[in-house]
Amino acid sequence: MIQTKRWNLQHDQVNNEQAIQEAAHLLMDGSLVAFPTETVYGLGADATNETAVHKIFQAKGRPQDNPLIAHVATKRQLRALVTEMPPFVEDLIDNFSPGPITYVLPSNGSCAYNVTAGLSTVAVRIPHHSVALQLLKACDRPIAAPSANISGKPSPTTADHVWEDFEGKIAGILDGGPTGVGMESTVIDCTKEQPIILRPGGVTKEAIERVVGFPVDNAQDIQPSTPASPGMKYKHYSPDVPLWLVNGSSEDIQSIIESEQRQGKRVGVMARDDILSRISADQKVPLGQDMTHVATQLYDALRSFKKARVDLIICETFPEVGIGQAVMNRLRKAASLYR
Numbered sequence: 001m002i003q004t005k006r007w008n009l010q011h012d013q014v015n016n017e018q019a020i021q022e023a024a025h026l027l028m029d030g031s032l033v034a035f036p037t038e039t040v041y042g043l044g045a046d047a048t049n050e051t052a053v054h055k056i057f058q059a060k061g062r063p064q065d066n067p068l069i070a071h072v073a074t075k076r077q078l079r080a081l082v083t084e085m086p087p088f089v090e091d092l093i094d095n096f097s098p099g100p101i102t103y104v105l106p107s108n109g110s111c112a113y114n115v116t117a118g119l120s121t122v123a124v125r126i127p128h129h130s131v132a133l134q135l136l137k138a139c140d141r142p143i144a145a146p147s148a149n150i151s152g153k154p155s156p157t158t159a160d161h162v163w164e165d166f167e168g169k170i171a172g173i174l175d176g177g178p179t180g181v182g183m184e185s186t187v188i189d190c191t192k193e194q195p196i197i198l199r200p201g202g203v204t205k206e207a208i209e210r211v212v213g214f215p216v217d218n219a220q221d222i223q224p225s226t227p228a229s230p231g232m233k234y235k236h237y238s239p240d241v242p243l244w245l246v247n248g249s250s251e252d253i254q255s256i257i258e259s260e261q262r263q264g265k266r267v268g269v270m271a272r273d274d275i276l277s278r279i280s281a282d283q284k285v286p287l288g289q290d291m292t293h294v295a296t297q298l299y300d301a302l303r304s305f306k307k308a309r310v311d312l313i314i315c316e317t318f319p320e321v322g323i324g325q326a327v328m329n330r331l332r333k334a335a336s337l338y339r
């Protein structure tokens with residue numbers, strides 16, 4: 001066990017600077033520090049230090065073949081990690097970075113071997129969050145950071161979530177309050193003539209298509225049998241109890257709840273407010289009404305059932321447009337049943 005330092009950055013700007021300096025020093029010394037981004041909290045390590053990066057895999061229980069995203073503060077730093085960039089990447093960067101989008105590009109080997117899990121490509125992103133950007137500037141080197149959760153669990157959208165998983169195991173947590181987007185970044189393969197979406201996320205397919213000017217493929221649709229990126233083959237985002245996705249009306253959901261309750265189960269439900277208002281269950285977690293809100297709330301909702309001691313969680317399904325694509329991608333990976 002190590003003592004995990006927690007810096008509260010929500011209000012005081014002066015203390016922020018000191019906290020960020022301390023956190024940067026810990027990172028540069030090879031320790032792990034969690035920090036907020038606009039998507040989810042990241043578990044950071046110096047991306048040029050193989051020993052430091054190894055600690056991420058150990059702390060998370062992450063499979064060794066699943067590469068990490070290198071986070072940088074500027075476009076110049078992004079370019080410094082890759083050998084070449086197709087013209088469409090320049091357009092995407094100009095429109096979306098800093099922002100919830102990650103570019104997979106040919107690596108020039110600047111990052112430690114285990115950041116890319118030995119691949120010839122590196123995933124890079126510029127987060128759109130003042131704490132993350134200040135930290136990256138203070139370090140002045142790429143920081144490798146997966147979502148700051150134990151592998152397989154829902155991603156963290158608050159510092160409390162990170163604390164739950166890593167207290168005593170990492171050097172520190174910069175608490176910048178709840179993250180905004182709530183879904184991870186969109187991961188885009190930029191090694192071919194046209195971009196391919198490896199993981200749907202904070203920047204929608206529709207927005208990407210508006211910038212590049214033509215339809216963009218999802219890797220899953222081109223090659224459904226092979227995992228889009230190494231990380232996509234693992235079970236993910238799972239709460240501690242089974243999650244059932246139900247594509248149906250509030251009446252359909254209610255009848256499943258009642259049939260499970262008759263078998264002695266405590267049933268939790270998460271759904272949009274309007275649907276939830278028509279349902280009765282042992283625990284109800286509202287996701288708001290619009291999809292932006294659903295995305296922001298989803299991981300906290302999944303984690304919140306732990307305290308409610310339910311035996312089963314039921315969630316409605318959502319239209320797969322805009323951010324709904326990322327939400328449904330995560331829910332399918334988290335679910336044990338789709339009906």
Ligand code: TXA
Binds near residue numbers: 121123146148199229
């Ligand atoms: O929003 C985010 O992207 C958050 C915050 C912390 O930045 N990070 C994040 O990292 O979600 P992680 O490790 O949970 O997910 C990274 C995804 C994985 O699916 C991984 O397999 C994929 O990116 N990836 C990383 N490097 C890759 C590469 N070279 N080629 C293909 N996929 C890659």
Ligand code: MG
Binds near residue numbers: 146155
């Ligand atoms: Mg993750």
